Structure formats: structure tokens, C-alpha cells
Amino acid sequence: MATSMSNESDPLARHDREPASGEGNEQIIAAINRRYGAGFVTDIETDTLPPGLNEDVVRWISARKGEPGWMTEWRLKAYRHWLTMIPPEWAKLRIGPIDFQAISYFAAPKEGPKSLAEVDPKLLETYEKLGVPLHERARLAGVAVDAVFDSVSVGTTFRKELAEAGVIFCSMSEAVKEHPELVRAYLGSVVPSSDNYFAALNSAVFSDGSFVFIPKGVRCPMELSTYFRINAINTGQFERTLIVAEEGASVSYLEGCTAPMRDENQLHAAVVELVALDDADIKYSTVQNWYPGDENGLGGIYNFVTKRGDCRGARSKISWTQVETGSAITWKYPSCVLRGDDSVGEFHSVALTHHHQQADTGTKMIHIGRNTKSKIIAKGISAGRGQNSYRGLVKVEKGASGARNYTQCDSLLIGKKCGAHTFPYIEVKNPSAIVEHEATTSKISDDQLFYCRSRGIAEEDAVSLIVDGFCRQVFRELPMEFAVEAKKLLEVSLEGAVG
Amino acid sequence: MLKIENLHVRIAGKDILRGLSLEVKAGEVHAIMGPNGAGKSTLGNVLAGREGYEVIEGSIHYEGRDLLELEPEERAAAGVFLAFQYPVEIPGVNNTYFLRAALNAQRRRRGESELDSMQFLKRVREKLAVLHLKDELLHRAVNEGFSGGEKKRNEIFQMALLEPKLAILDETDSGLDIDALKMVADGVNAMRDPARAFIVITHYQRLLEYIVPDYVHVLADGRIVESGDKSLALKLEEHGYSWIAERKLAGAA
Numbered sequence: 001m002a003t004s005m006s007n008e009s010d011p012l013a014r015h016d017r018e019p020a021s022g023e024g025n026e027q028i029i030a031a032i033n034r035r036y037g038a039g040f041v042t043d044i045e046t047d048t049l050p051p052g053l054n055e056d057v058v059r060w061i062s063a064r065k066g067e068p069g070w071m072t073e074w075r076l077k078a079y080r081h082w083l084t085m086i087p088p089e090w091a092k093l094r095i096g097p098i099d100f101q102a103i104s105y106f107a108a109p110k111e112g113p114k115s116l117a118e119v120d121p122k123l124l125e126t127y128e129k130l131g132v133p134l135h136e137r138a139r140l141a142g143v144a145v146d147a148v149f150d151s152v153s154v155g156t157t158f159r160k161e162l163a164e165a166g167v168i169f170c171s172m173s174e175a176v177k178e179h180p181e182l183v184r185a186y187l188g189s190v191v192p193s194s195d196n197y198f199a200a201l202n203s204a205v206f207s208d209g210s211f212v213f214i215p216k217g218v219r220c221p222m223e224l225s226t227y228f229r230i231n232a233i234n235t236g237q238f239e240r241t242l243i244v245a246e247e248g249a250s251v252s253y254l255e256g257c258t259a260p261m262r263d264e265n266q267l268h269a270a271v272v273e274l275v276a277l278d279d280a281d282i283k284y285s286t287v288q289n290w291y292p293g294d295e296n297g298l299g300g301i302y303n304f305v306t307k308r309g310d311c312r313g314a315r316s317k318i319s320w321t322q323v324e325t326g327s328a329i330t331w332k333y334p335s336c337v338l339r340g341d342d343s344v345g346e347f348h349s350v351a352l353t354h355h356h357q358q359a360d361t362g363t364k365m366i367h368i369g370r371n372t373k374s375k376i377i378a379k380g381i382s383a384g385r386g387q388n389s390y391r392g393l394v395k396v397e398k399g400a401s402g403a404r405n406y407t408q409c410d411s412l413l414i415g416k417k418c419g420a421h422t423f424p425y426i427e428v429k430n431p432s433a434i435v436e437h438e439a440t441t442s443k444i445s446d447d448q449l450f451y452c453r454s455r456g457i458a459e460e461d462a463v464s465l466i467v468d469g470f471c472r473q474v475f476r477e478l479p480m481e482f483a484v485e486a487k488k489l490l491e492v493s494l495e496g497a498v499g
Numbered sequence: 500m501l502k503i504e505n506l507h508v509r510i511a512g513k514d515i516l517r518g519l520s521l522e523v524k525a526g527e528v529h530a531i532m533g534p535n536g537a538g539k540s541t542l543g544n545v546l547a548g549r550e551g552y553e554v555i556e557g558s559i560h561y562e563g564r565d566l567l568e569l570e571p572e573e574r575a576a577a578g579v580f581l582a583f584q585y586p587v588e589i590p591g592v593n594n595t596y597f598l599r600a601a602l603n604a605q606r607r608r609r610g611e612s613e614l615d616s617m618q619f620l621k622r623v624r625e626k627l628a629v630l631h632l633k634d635e636l637l638h639r640a641v642n643e644g645f646s647g648g649e650k651k652r653n654e655i656f657q658m659a660l661l662e663p664k665l666a667i668l669d670e671t672d673s674g675l676d677i678d679a680l681k682m683v684a685d686g687v688n689a690m691r692d693p694a695r696a697f698i699v700i701t702h703y704q705r706l707l708e709y710i711v712p713d714y715v716h717v718l719a720d721g722r723i724v725e726s727g728d729k730s731l732a733l734k735l736e737e738h739g740y741s742w743i744a745e746r747k748l749a750g751a752a
Contacts, residue, residue, distance in 0.1 A: 446550065451587035454547045455597075455657065456575035456605035465600060469591030469640065 049106040055079060058204050061106050065173050068180060078193035078203030085197045091360040092389045092421055093329055095302070103267060105205045105238075165221050167251075168213040172240050175211035182213055186244050190273035190310045190337070198269040199306040206240035206271070214249035214280075223479055225254035239270040245280035247313065252283040254482060268327070270305045278313030278340065285478055286334075287486050289326035292493075297356025297385075300328025307334035308364075311343035311372075319346040320363065321477040323486045325493040328357060333391065335364035338372035338400075345374040348474040350486070352493055353386025353418070362392035362423075367403040367433070376407040377473050382418035383494055389421040396433040403433040411441040412470050414463065414494070464491040500525045500696050501546075501566075501665060506557035507721075508538075508545055515541045517721035518557070523665070526693040530707055531700045532732060533718035534740040539700045540584055542718070543669040546698075547581035548574050561665065575601075576608035578664030582654040582671050589641040594653070595623065597641045598660055605661065626659040630686045648679040655686040666690075667698045672706040684709030704736040717743050 049057060058079045062072040087098070162169050168179060175183050193203035214220050245251055255272075268290065274282050284307075293300025303326075309318035320334040330353075336345025347363035365374035380388040388411065396403045411420035424437055444466050452462035468475070468487055475483045501523040508516040515538045523529050533539050545552050546559065548571035559566040566574065589597065603613040614622065627634055632652060642650050651671050658666055668687070672680055687697065687710050699710055707715070707729060715732045717725040717740075725731065725743055735742070 445587075447587045448589055450547075450549050450571060451583065451589070452597075452601075453571035454549075454575055454581050454583075455601035455661065456572050456608065457601050458572050458604065461600070461604065465592055465597070466589055469589055472591035 049104050051104045052101050053079075053103070053105055053205070057105055061205055061207070064106065065176070067173075067176055070180075070184065071176050074188070074193070075204050078200050079205075081194045082197070082200035082204055085200060087197050091331055091391075092387070092423075093331060093358050093360050095329060098267060098302070100201075103237075106207065161221060166215045166218055167220050168211065169224055170211055172206070172209040172211050172242065175242075179211070179213070182244065183211070183242070186242055186273070186275055188273075190275060190308050191271050191306050196306060198304045199271050202238050202240060202269050202271045202306070206238040209239040209241040209270070209272075210243075210253075211241070212243040212251060212253060214243075214245045214251045216246040217248045218246075219249070220251040223252045223254055237268050239268075239272075241270070241272040242275075243273070243282060243284070244275045245277065245282050245316075247277045248279045249277075250281035252479065253285070254479065255284065255286045266302055268301050268303045268305070270307075272305070272307040272334075274309035274318055276309065276311050276313060276316035276318050276340075276343075279315045280313060281317045281319075282309065283319045284309070284321070284334070285482060286320075286322040286324075287478075287482060287489065288322065288324045288330070289489055289493075291328075292326050292355070292357050293328040295355050295384075297328070300357070301326065303327035303330045303332065305332040307332060308337065309335065309345070310337045311340050311345060311369075313343070314340040314369070315342045316340050317344040317346075319344075319348075319477070321348040321474065322350070322361075323471075323474070323478070323489070324349070324351040324359060324361060325489050327359075330357075330359040330361055332361050333363055335366070336374060337366045337368065338374065338403075339368045340372075341369040342371045342373075343369055344372070347374075347376045347378070348477045349378045350381070350471045350474045350490075351379070351388055351390075352381040352490060353383070353388045354493055355384040355386065357384075358387045360389040360391055362390045364393040365395070365405060367394075367396040367400040367405070367430075370400060371402040371404075372400055373403070374405045376405070376409070378407075378409045379471050379474055380409075380411045380420050381414070381467060381470070381490075381494075382411070382420050383414040384418060386418045387421070388419065389423060391423040391425075393425040393427070394435055394437075395426075396428040396430050396435065398429045400430050401432045403430060403435075405433075405435045407435075407437045408473075409437070409439040410470070411439075412467065413441065413443045414467075460495070463494060467494060500562060501698075502558075502560045504558050504560075506545070506559065507555045508541055509553040509555050510541065510551060514555075515721055516545070519718070519722050520557075521716065521723060523696045523698060525664070525696055526691075527714065528691065528697045528699060528710065528712045530710075530712035530715045530729075530732060531698060531718050531723075532702070532704075532715060532735060535702070537718045538721045539702075539718055540669055543581050543584075543667045543698075543700055546574075546579060546665075546667055547571060572604065573608065575661075575663075576605040580658050580661060580663030580666045582651075582658055582666065582668045584669040584671075584673065586642045586645075586650040586654055588643045588645075590643050592641050593637075594639055594641050595637045598623075598657060601657075602661060622660065626656060629689050630656055630659060631682065632656055647674040648676065651675055651683060652679065655683050659686060659690060662690075664694065665696050665698070667700065669700045670702060671699075672701055672703065680706065681709060704732045707732045719743060 049060065055076060058075050059072060062075055191199050193200055212224060243253060274284060276282050288303065290301040290303055311318050318336050322334060324330050330351065334347060338345050345365050349361065351359045351361050353359050362378060363376055365376065376392060378390045380390055382388040390409050392407065394405045394407065407424065409422055413420055420441055422439055426435055428435060444463060448466055449459060449462050452465060453459060457465065467490055475486060478486055503519060503521045506516050506519040507514065531539055531542065541552065554567055561579065569577065599619050606613055623637065636653060636656065642653060645653060654671065671683055675683065699712060712729055715727055715729060716723045717735065
């Protein structure tokens with residue numbers, strides 16, 4: 001039980017290793033060869049890069065975004081470090097080889113269909129089931145926004161209200177240009193560019209993402225969401241988000257979109273960093289529903305994400321809530337570094353895998369300050385041939401006297417071909433710490449189904465009812481509208497799971 | 500309302516019911532008594548449509564329809580209700596939410612309009628008052644952490660709310676103290692109606708002091724071996740089930 005997670009097996013630990021040698025080196029050699037090969041020519045007018053990655057690509061991305069020199073250097077440093085790393089293999093996931101030279105690292109926002117009539121009817125049907133309002137459906141499906149409603153005015157209204165409160169909420173690209181001092185102070189301070197393979201890759205080529213800054217003593221007047229920030233829709237595969245809450249500030253941030261985006265990108269490697277100073281409070285909610293691949297496991301997103309919050313100040317609090325239903329492979333561990341005394345970290349998660357989906361997800365709670373508290377509630381649901389792993393680390397450092405952790409980890413199995421796995425790692429270096437771990441595995445029983453049906457509830461509805469009950473503890477952490485959509489999303493994702 | 504003819508049921512290769520016949524008319528209360536293992540619960544489960552019960556012979560007609568053709572949820576919508584001997588826990592699902600989902604699912608299937616939360620809550624309050632139940636039950640998850648008595652009371656509450664035409668009570672009295680037993684009986688008696696029928700499955704005569712049946716049937720070896728009025732239950736109490744077996748032997752001789 002009390003095994004320690006070694007650096008070798010840790011996605012979020014620093015991988016300061018020597019350049020790989022031997023067979024694993026082929027990719028790097030290929031990359032280097034390419035760099036010195038035919039040369040690199042890109043017509044800057046086309047706005048889309050051909051597949052491949054080298055220093056020129058990194059420079060090109062930085063230049064294309066009009067970034068200052070320090071940012072370009074930061075990216076290059078990350079890229080050079082990435083070259084020395086190899087993809088981690090410790091997760092309980094079957095991942096086909098990824099050809100990093102076959103990926104295009106910059107694509108201009110895609111031009112969407114001109115009207116709803118051009119949108120895939122199956123996609124519209126899903127939006128309808130999710131109860132997405134009609135005008136939103138069009139926008140989510142990628143229909144050119146001006147054809148639907150004036151998004152600019154909506155955005156501007158929000159901006160104005162936020163600016164009055166002193167809150168900065170903009171894209172990362174804008175932040176680099178308009179608030180360079182803040183970005184330089186905090187970017188990479190929670191997830192260093194050398195942190196892990198995918199974080200390094202993200203640091204080198206990140207396309208865009210959100211930047212949020214809540215100044216001292218300010219409670220953000222509204223829930224912030226990429227949903228409202230229309231220009232965040234086509235940020236592409238490598239998002240980079242940074243949220244800073246100064247002393248006594250608080251913010252609730254909702255990430256992603258509850259409706260499915262038919263994004264066929266294969267690799268989605270994002271980095272999210274949160275910084276909470278004294279008495280600050282950050283709540284970060286995610287509903288992830290990227291394309292999961294088809295029933296036979298073809299296609300779908302590889303969602304390899306590094307998310308970490310730093311409770312830097314005393315009495316600060318960071319709370320992660322995630323509902324993960326999409327992606328072919330989900331590989332992420334939203335974590336909290338409880339540095340400040342009396343700081344609090346929370347992680348609430350529902351991860352669902354159906355058909356051939358795989359998830360290896362969980363959290364890390366690193367107790368450094370005194371009287372730090374953490375709570376982990378993880379719910380895994382497996383259906384079809386889905387494989388679902390919870391992997392979590394609770395680490396109490398020497399100085400963390402009075403540290404307290406409670407972990408509850410429940411798995412629900414639907415059908416006979418799926419799997420649930422739990423990998424808890426507990427590492428305690430202070431004798432006054434109290435660490436609790438509870439785990440259950442259950443199946444939706446025939447008795448439960450018959451009980452519901454004998455009361456008039458059809459089998460599929462009975463399954464969603466039981467699943468909803470299973471997820472209750474996590475759903476109630478979500479903002480109301482999100483909770484409703486998350487529930488519907490589970491229903492849609494579980495269609496055909498029984499019978 | 501219900502006509503069971505020569506019913507033979509097999510579970511996992513074992514014959515449990517062997518030629519059971521029973522007719523129940525609207526407004527009647529039938530008690531089914533019998534020793535352990537006679538097939539009493541099997542009868543309840545077959546009527547409600549539980550899987551794993553193989554009907555190898557005979558028929559069940561309910562309001563003129565072939566009941567065996569219907570899915571459990573269709574039977575529920577048609578007015579069949581089974582109060583479970585062992586009510587099932589559904590963690591995290593609020594009891595009120597569950598009942599509203601059930602009631603509205605039944606109403607949709609019958610082509611009736613759904614009740615909104617206000618209408619539903621009004622109905623809940625009425626039923627709680629009739630059953631002298633505390634509304635604390637409503638705020639908890641379905642049967643989760645309920646005591647044995649609470650689970651049985653919750654079954655009766657569900658029955659009151661869903662207003663079935665044919666209610667089957669499967670050993671609802673088992674494990675109840677006398678106060679809980681009276682409460683359950685009051686609930687049933689309040690629902691007695693010329694349009695509604697009850698099948699009360701029980702091992703003991705005690706419950707029938709409070710729910711007075713029109714007919715008492717003795718189920719043994721998979722069929723009904725003796726039928727009579729409420730006095731039959733008293734005789735059984737006095738002589739035990741072996742009395743039936745002896746009478747049968749005497750009859751055969």
C-alpha cells in the first residue's frame with residue numbers, strides 16, 4: 001500500500017535525464033536529420049505548417065504569434081529539453097506509437113461550415129440530446145459565428161465587467177504581449193517546461209489558451225469559462241492555461257465544453273497551471289468530451305494533460321473537479337502542491353470509459369506546509385471494453401506536521417468486458433500525518449435493474465439513474481448548469497452500454 | 500383481473516411451481532401462505548417479470564392481456580406492483596427523485612401527462628400523511644442505510660404513490676415489529692378499493708389479523724393445495740403446515 005511513486009513512473013516529476021541513446025533515439029535523429037535536410041520553407045501566408053517539428057517550427061510559431069524574444073527563447077529551451085526525453089511508458093494504457101514528425105504544430109483556425117445545414121446531422125442530434133440551445137449548437141458545431149449572432153458584443157460585455165473588477169481574462173497570446181511581466185513571473189513556475197515529456201512538448205509549441213489574473217482581495221464577479229471566450233474554440237491541440245489568484249482573491253473557472261467537438265486531432269497535450277497566494281481560492285472545473293473514437297476503437301483524441309495547482313500561500317485552497325467522458329485515451333493527474341500552511345487541496349473526479357476508451361487518471365496531493373488538508377473523491381465508470389485506472393499519490397513531506405488526507409476511490413463496472421484498476425501511492429515522512437484511503441468496486445446489479453424496472457423505469461434510464469447516483473458526490477461540486485449537462489453527457493456516453 | 504392457469508416455473512433447472520392456478524378479481528385481497536421453499540416468492544417474482552424464471556407451462560392473464568409477454572416496466576405501467584421481500588439499495592439516488600422518475604415513466608407509457616415537481620410534491624405530502632410517515636425518508640437515497648423496517652415502510656409508501664391496480668406484497672411483514680406491522684397494514688387498508696386487488700404473501704397469520712383477506716390459499720410443493728376464507732389462516736396457525744400434508748395424505752388414501 002505505502003509504496004512510493006518513483007520518478008521513473010511519475011508523469012509530473014522532472015525528467016532531467018541524459019539524452020536517450022540506442023534504439024529509442026530514432027525519432028530524435030530523424031528530427032535532426034530533417035532539420036539539416038532539405039531546409040525548412042513555409043509560406044507565411046498559408047497560416048498552416050506542414051507536419052514536422054524542429055527549432056525552426058518553434059521559432060515560426062513564436063514569430064507568427066508576434067511574441068517577444070524571451071518567449072521564443074523559453075520555447076526553444078523547452079524544445080531542446082524535450083529532445084533529450086523519451087515518452088513515458090508506465091501508465092496502464094495501450095498507446096500506439098506516436099510519430100511526432102507527422103503532426104502539424106500550427107494550423108490557423110479552421111473555417112467552419114456556413115450554416116447548420118452543412119453540419120453532420122449526427123452531431124446535431126447529440127446536441128439536441130444534451131439540451132444545448134439552438135444558437136449554441138451552431139456555434140459549437142463550428143458554424144461561422146457572425147452567421148449566428150454577434151459574438152463580439154457578448155465578449156465585450158464580459159470584458160468590461162471584468163476589467164472594472166480588475167480581473168484580467170484573455171488568451172495566452174494576448175497575455176504574453178499585454179501582460180509580459182505577469183506571464184514571465186508565473187509561466188512555468190508550477191509546471192516547469194522540463195517537467196515531463198508532454199509538458200516539455202507543450203511548452204515548445206503551445207498554440208493558445210487562457211490567462212486569468214485575479215488581483216489581491218478580488219472575488220471574481222462571475223464564473224469564468226472558455227464557453228464564453230469564443231476565440232478559445234479553435235486553440236488547437238496544445239493549450240496552455242495559467243490562472244493566478246493573488247492574496248485573498250477567488251475565482252471559479254470552467255474549462256471546456258460539454259458538447260462534443262468533432263476534433264479529429266490525434267494528440268491533445270495541454271498544460272494548466274494554477275497559483276493561489278495567501279487566502280486565495282481557485283476552483284477549476286472540467287467537463288471533457290473530446291471525440292472518443294468509434295465503437296471499434298478507431299480514431300479519437302489522445303488527451304495527455306499536465307494540470308497542477310500550487311497553493312503557494314497560507315490558507316489557500318485549490319479544488320479540481322473533472323468529468324471525463326471523452327477521448328480515446330485520457331491521461332491526466334490534476335494535482336495540488338500544498339506549500340502554504342493550512343492550505344487545502346481537493347480533487348473530485350468522474351471518469352467514464354466505454355467501448356474501447358482508456359483512462360489512467362487521478363491526482364497528486366503533495367503536503368509541504370503544516371496542517372495542510374487534502375480530499376480526493378474519484379469515481380471510475382467502465383462499460384463496454386473500457387479500461388479505467390485510478391492512479392494517485394498522497395505525499396506528506398517532513399515538515400508537514402498535522403497533514404490530513406482522505407481518499408475515496410470507487411469503481412463501477414457495467415458489463416463483463418471492462419476493467420477497473422486502482423494504483424494508490426502513499427508516501428508519508430511526518431509521523432503526525434493522518435492518511436485515509438477507502439476504495440470500493442461495484443457492479444450495477446441485476447437486482448438494482450429489476451427493482452427500477454418493476455417501478456416502471458426502463459432499463460437504459462435505470463442505468464443512468466444508478467450511474468448518476470454513483471457520481472452524486474462529484475456532480476454536486478460542479479456549478480449547477482454544468483452538473484445538469486454532465487449528467488446528460490453520461491447518459492449519452494453510456495447509450496447502448498446495457499442489453 | 501388476474502388469472503393464473505396451471506403455471507409451471509423452473510429456476511436453474513429446478514421446478515419450483517408445479518401447476519399453480521389462481522384467480523383474483525378486482526377489489527379482492529388474497530393471502531398466500533405456505534411453508535418455506537413452497538414457491539411463494541417465485542410467484543411474486545414471476546408476476547413482476549424478474550429474469551431467470553423459466554415458465555415451462557401454463558399462462559398468466561392480467562386484464563385480458565398475456566402478462567408473460569410484457570417487460571417488467573410495461574407491467575408496472577399496466578398497474579402491477581411488487582413490494583419486495585428484500586428492497587434494493589440504490590446509493591446516491593434520492594428517494595423522491597427516484598419515485599418521480601418512476602411515476603412519470605409509468606404515466607408516459609400510459610399516455611398520461613407527467614407531473615411537475617409541484618404536483619408531485621403535493622401527492623407525496625398526501626400519501627405521507629395517510630401513512631403517518633416522516634418526510635425524512637424522502638431526503639435519503641433509495642433504501643440506502645435504511646433499517647429493515649424502514650425499507651418495508653418505504654415499499655408501502657412507493658405503492659401508495661404509484662397507485663397500482665394489482666399489488667403483490669412479498670413477506671412484507673417479515674422482520675417488522677408490531678408497530679411497523681400495524682403501519683404497513685394501515686397503509687394497505689387505506690388503499691383497499693373496489694378497483695384494486697392485493698396478493699399478500701406471508702409466512703405467518705399475524706399480518707392477516709390486520710389485513711383481513713377475502714381468501715386464504717395454502718401453497719405447498721409448487722401448487723395451491725387448499726383454499727378458504729380467513730379461518731383457514733387460523734387453522735394453519737393452530738395446526739401448522741404439517742396439518743395440510745396430513746390432510747392431503749388422508750384424502751389420497
